[in-house]
Amino acid sequence: MAETVIEVQNISKLYKLGEIGSGSLRRDLNNWWKTTIIKKEDPYFIAEETSHTSNLDLWALKNISFEVKQGDAIGIIGSNGSGKSTLLKIISRIVQPTIGSVRGKGKISSILEVGTGFHSELTGRENIYISGYTLGMNKREILRKFDEIVAFSGIEKFLDTPIKRYSSGMYVRLAFAVVAHLEPDILIVDEVLAVGDADFQKKCLGKMRDVSQKEGRTVLFVSHFMQAINNLCNKALWLQQGHLKEIGTCSAVVNKYLASVQQFNLKQSWDNIQEAPGNDFIRFKKIELIPQMENPDDPLDIRIPLTVKFKFWNLTDNVSLSIGLHLFSYGGECIFDNQSPGGYYDKGLIEGECTIPGNFLNDGSYFISLIINKDTSIQLYYFEQCMSFDLEDYRGDIKWYGKWMGAVRPRFPFRIEQTTFSIE
């Protein structure tokens, strides 16, 4: 069994919001006097520990314990504000925990941003040294790797130009080249994928895979990019509002996390016709979005067909009705407008459904609006944004993590064949 390299024991971190202001010097002195000189319990601390927690106190992390084994690649996931970055900062020694301790062995390098220690007035060459030393490289390492770093970044020609003259792409490449050549025992990476273009992301992830899989180093990795986590990490740790929700095999934790964060607004029904959405012609009784998947706990991804079911009261006799399903992206752009053929209906309940096939939409968030028309063109009722859903990405074996372009992602078949075997 691999040995433990980091042992996080019962870590909690309290941020006192709004504490710094007038009177805090007096309060601090008072506090210090009572706790250190008179040896009383800290009066403020007790107040925070009890259930009556001031709304200015924020527990960014609460009772977190886990172990990291040599060679583990752990993905840390959770929504914004769940404490991921705080946890990394504590393990990186940047902030101190309020309670608890972290023990470990080996040298840690943390990449919490790209370009730490860079100064815009200095040349690329100077910045490689400064940044390298700041991140904990020693002179031997830098001298040995200097040429490699320069080659990796591709800025040879501009090595002696102040980096304020660099394009943002050059800046990011140089910055990443430095961090990519760190050789720590434990590498901590926070959301570096948020910057840079697809090319940069690919380089970044490739390097991280080398570090964890080829070189067998230990990696802690924060990302919102579940595909990357799934591919790079063997374990995942899920934080929810500062609590450790789950730690375990990567795919299992990631799936549970995704299923929990998805915006489900999949089912609504109204029994009372007076209160149901609609007007003098139409009243909706029920709308439902049914994903066609086997395990309801799985996240909704792009492969899954979605069936939209609806039921409404038609309040007019002998009317020609057609139904339209409008799908909007989160940004409000209409992806498609799917109209049913018209037909004559009498008063009463009308039921219908329409299925959006799997492997058709791109990943993202969507709204559905339903429209009911009379004589194919006169709008009777427009049920705007009545349903919403998120589709997660799924790429299977494709080892590329850039944003897939396009509003839709259909899989139309290709026909490809080689026609000649010579170039003329």
Added chain:
Amino acid sequence: MSSSEKKMEWVIESKSSYFDLNLKELFSYYHLLFRLVRKEFLINYQQTLLGPLWVLFQPIITTVTYVFVFNKIIGVSIGGKLPPVLFYFSGIVLWNFFNDSFSATSKIFRDNIQIFSKVYFPRLIVPLALIITQFLRFLIQLVLLVIILIYFVVFKGFNVTFTWYLLTLPLVIFTLGMISLSIGLLFSIITAKYRDLSNFVDIFLRVLMFVTPVIYPLAAVKEHIRWIVQLNPLTPLFELFRLGLLGEGTVAPVQLLYSIIFMAFSLIITILLFNKQGGKLIDVI
């Protein structure tokens, strides 16, 4: 559990000790220290017309102003037979060393929040780099001072006799540097927590200059208020600096001892406080 704990190399805890000064770790970052010193010089003099000559211009211009205002217009007596240029220049050079080191170190948390919040390294590296930078600037200015001194000796017939006091100069400079480092650091901790106190730093420095024999010699201070100036631990250092270099100054060994004890005391207090508070400050800046 207990067996694995023994094998661990480092520990991060909620409480930091007053005595947590890890010299070995500090030393392992000495390359960073030199790079930061280099950086200070590079960013201050790159893209400037006169470059590093600014190090010399600043005290020269100040000296000219002081000589003109205090000597020619107001007629402040500097006593003795020192040429005013030498008197003011020596005072200004030494005061600048103290003043600039102090004000630079007192702002380290504010100026470095970006980097302190993203990467760990021993925070003491930063103030040390700033002090070394200021010391190098001081050395350059000191060379100019010596050149001016030689000029006065050769062409103006100024008579300076070499005394053993000259050998105390390194001690004087070291003590002054360490006082500025320790008080500067103390202020950096306080102002990181209580922002408004940073306004106090400038006022404090301005007032301090007037109770330090920079633009007047201690001997020119009236007897009955001289104790105020002598209470200032910088006073013996300025007097000894002029005594050693120019042959004029009023200082007793016990006063020098006072300065050294003050330095040792403030340095210890500051380092203890820095160890204790350094890790927590990042939360409040």
